[in-house]
Amino acid sequence: MRLHLTAIALAMLGLLAAGPVRAQDITIATASPLTGTCAQDGNAIKNGAVLAAEIINSKGGINGRKIKVISEDDRSDPKEAATLANKLTNDKDVIAVIGHYNSSCTLAGHPIYARGHLLELSPASTSPAISVEGAKPNSFLARTIITDADQGDFVAKWMVKDRGFKKVAVLWENDDYGLGLKEVMEKRVPAYGGQCVAVESYYMGETKDFRPILTKVRGLNPDCIFIGGLYNEAALVAKQALDMGWKPLIFGTDGIFSPALVKLGGPAVEGMMFSGIFLSDAPIPIVQEYSKAYQAKFNIEPSEFDAYSYDAMLVIAECIKKGGATRDGVWGQIHSVKVPGVTGLNVFNASGDVVKDSIKMEVQNAKIVLAAK
Amino acid sequence: MQPLQQLVQQIINGLVIGSVYSLVALGYTMVFGILGFINFAHGDVFMIGTFFGLVLLGTGHFNFTAALIGAALLTGIAGVAIEVVAYRPVRRFGKGFEDTMLVSAIGVSIFLETLAQIIWGTETHALNSGIHSVDFQFWGLNVSSIQILILVTGVVLMVVLHLFVTRTVTGAAMRATAQNMLAARLMGIGVNRIIAITFAIGSVMAAVGGMMVGAYFDAVYPLMGWTAGIKAFTAAVLGGVGSIPGAMVAGVLIGLVETLGSAYISSGFRDGFAFIILILTLLFMPSGLFKARKGEGKV
Numbered sequence: 001m002r003l004h005l006t007a008i009a010l011a012m013l014g015l016l017a018a019g020p021v022r023a024q025d026i027t028i029a030t031a032s033p034l035t036g037t038c039a040q041d042g043n044a045i046k047n048g049a050v051l052a053a054e055i056i057n058s059k060g061g062i063n064g065r066k067i068k069v070i071s072e073d074d075r076s077d078p079k080e081a082a083t084l085a086n087k088l089t090n091d092k093d094v095i096a097v098i099g100h101y102n103s104s105c106t107l108a109g110h111p112i113y114a115r116g117h118l119l120e121l122s123p124a125s126t127s128p129a130i131s132v133e134g135a136k137p138n139s140f141l142a143r144t145i146i147t148d149a150d151q152g153d154f155v156a157k158w159m160v161k162d163r164g165f166k167k168v169a170v171l172w173e174n175d176d177y178g179l180g181l182k183e184v185m186e187k188r189v190p191a192y193g194g195q196c197v198a199v200e201s202y203y204m205g206e207t208k209d210f211r212p213i214l215t216k217v218r219g220l221n222p223d224c225i226f227i228g229g230l231y232n233e234a235a236l237v238a239k240q241a242l243d244m245g246w247k248p249l250i251f252g253t254d255g256i257f258s259p260a261l262v263k264l265g266g267p268a269v270e271g272m273m274f275s276g277i278f279l280s281d282a283p284i285p286i287v288q289e290y291s292k293a294y295q296a297k298f299n300i301e302p303s304e305f306d307a308y309s310y311d312a313m314l315v316i317a318e319c320i321k322k323g324g325a326t327r328d329g330v331w332g333q334i335h336s337v338k339v340p341g342v343t344g345l346n347v348f349n350a351s352g353d354v355v356k357d358s359i360k361m362e363v364q365n366a367k368i369v370l371a372a373k
Numbered sequence: 374m375q376p377l378q379q380l381v382q383q384i385i386n387g388l389v390i391g392s393v394y395s396l397v398a399l400g401y402t403m404v405f406g407i408l409g410f411i412n413f414a415h416g417d418v419f420m421i422g423t424f425f426g427l428v429l430l431g432t433g434h435f436n437f438t439a440a441l442i443g444a445a446l447l448t449g450i451a452g453v454a455i456e457v458v459a460y461r462p463v464r465r466f467g468k469g470f471e472d473t474m475l476v477s478a479i480g481v482s483i484f485l486e487t488l489a490q491i492i493w494g495t496e497t498h499a500l501n502s503g504i505h506s507v508d509f510q511f512w513g514l515n516v517s518s519i520q521i522l523i524l525v526t527g528v529v530l531m532v533v534l535h536l537f538v539t540r541t542v543t544g545a546a547m548r549a550t551a552q553n554m555l556a557a558r559l560m561g562i563g564v565n566r567i568i569a570i571t572f573a574i575g576s577v578m579a580a581v582g583g584m585m586v587g588a589y590f591d592a593v594y595p596l597m598g599w600t601a602g603i604k605a606f607t608a609a610v611l612g613g614v615g616s617i618p619g620a621m622v623a624g625v626l627i628g629l630v631e632t633l634g635s636a637y638i639s640s641g642f643r644d645g646f647a648f649i650i651l652i653l654t655l656l657f658m659p660s661g662l663f664k665a666r667k668g669e670g671k672v
């Protein structure tokens with residue numbers, strides 16, 4: 001008898017472990033650099049997606065099915081991104097991918113995702129090259145962040161036309177991301193009546209000594225510097241310029257926009273100006289709600305990329321709701337959905353690019369605020 | 374700024390970064406001189422040293438000088454620990470196991486990088502050295518106090534090391550061990566002790582170099598040992614692996630070449646210049662600038 005009871009108890013335990021019978025989870029993957037130089041942003045992407053899934057699940061999921069997020073690390077390495085793309089496409093449970101971060105990684109993974117009919121929705125890659133790929137039929141490529149072509153044009157107009165800085169020195173990160181921005185600047189700065197007096201490249205995560213470049217640029221007397229790159233390097237440029245007794249006006253795009261910029265750059269980055277979409281303490285109800293939830297869950301301030309990733313998850317959820325929980329179902333809806341998110345209304349054009357407006361921001365008293373002019 | 378002043382300014386920039394490469398290159402070259410293998414974990418020892426400094430500064434109880442000395446001591450101990458744990462057991466197999474030590478070194482390198490990422494996270498930290506950088510201006514040039522600090526520290530340490538190796542009994546023992554380990558042992562030299570001292574000195578130099586670049590760039594991150602390590606390694610090869618004066622001169626040369634190259638040829642090729650030098654050296658001058666006589670007198 002005791003044996004029987006034990007057997008029944010064990011059987012019940014087994015049932016308990018299996019959990020209540022419910023509809024199968026929908027798996028969405030994030031692919032971003034969780035280690036390496038871009039790890040801060042990469043982890044933000046993971047966090048944003050996790051938070052969105054949690055909120056959607058708490059409201060009953062999508063048609064009763066819960067979202068499960070798996071997070072992969074591409075280490076900012078295009079080779080690694082291609083390997084991951086193969087892994088994720090072969091995992092039949094994965095319905096869509098939020099990623100990658102670096103434009104080079106997004107482009108490296110793209111052909112593999114497209115072959116596997118898996119949507120690659122980038123919350124961070126801004127290279128114009130992605131629009132070219134995204135415009136091809138069945139590209140399975142889209143993004144919730146606006147392109148460098150748009151942002152670069154926005155900043156070029158800001159520097160040259162709005163502020164009257166005619167002589168611009170361009171420092172660019174030598175990869176797909178920086179190259180896109182550099183090319184936009186070389187076209188748009190002259191278009192607004194300015195001139196690129198210097199165009200110098202550096203390597204993200206590897207160039208730490210900017211003095212040779214800065215010494216050269218300073219000799220050319222530019223009105224301002226444009227950095228086509230990320231916050232780590234922007235902070236280094238500002239600090240090393242200050243160490244040389246020089247305080248140039250520095251502009252950039254949303255790659256520079258990160259709480260880490262102020263933490264790393266300190267007083268040197270005061271007055272640095274950049275474009276962006278999402279400002280965590282902007283007086284917009286949906287943004288403030290999001291910032292509160294994010295801070296409560298992760299105990300850190302939201303940055304921009306978690307917001308784009310959060311919106312990416314909302315977009316995918318909406319596509320699943322409309323088109324069904326299949327890879328082709330999600331892709332079929334991407335160009336027709338209109339999803340209000342924390343970074344604005346997410347609407348995608350024919351090349352898979354989201355269409356949103358940029359805002360001007362600057363660093364003031366160690367805080368990132370809306371720019372005065 | 375006039376072209377001539379700009380050239381002089383760039384040369385100063387190159388000398389400063391070059392003297393850091395020299396400090397790190399010494400660790401490679403000294404270990405190679407004695408043990409005949411390239412300690413590929415040395416770049417990561419440089420990184421660990423900088424993180425020790427970051428932690429000491431972060432406690433708020435240390436100023437930069439105290440943190441620098443503390444970090445150097447801790448890194449010296451860490452260097453000896455690595456020698457005892459990862460290399461000495463391999464060495465027991467006798468001669469001809471240099472390749473195995475190399476693999477062991479790569480293991481140590483991966484271990485240190487991963488450990489640092491687990492403890493301190495993957496992001497870049499500002500060192501906040503607290504050094505009030507003063508900008509000296511003369512003849513249209515700008516030299517900051519931190520640049521002077523790096524140059525002076527580099528030169529002083531290298532002179533001290535040179536005197537230590539050439540003028541002291543321990544230095545003589547090091548040179549003897551480098552020439553012939555077995556004979557040195559037969560002469561009553563505690564070879565393991567000498568090797569430990571070599572690792573300690575190399576690690577201290579690396580930590581000082583790390584703290585210098587940490588303060589110079591104000592950026593400390595777990596993978597910082599890779600680029601600095603590869604440049605220093607190139608310097609060691611260019612100087613003639615095993616030659617201490619060679620590493621000193623070659624480090625400065627590499628700093629100059631990459632600074633001037635990135636200023637006057639292309640900033641995009643900056644890191645490429647070090648590799649071009651490495652390849653040219655290996656092709657045309659495999660024993661380096663300061664040729665070490667075969668099998669002896671390496672240090």
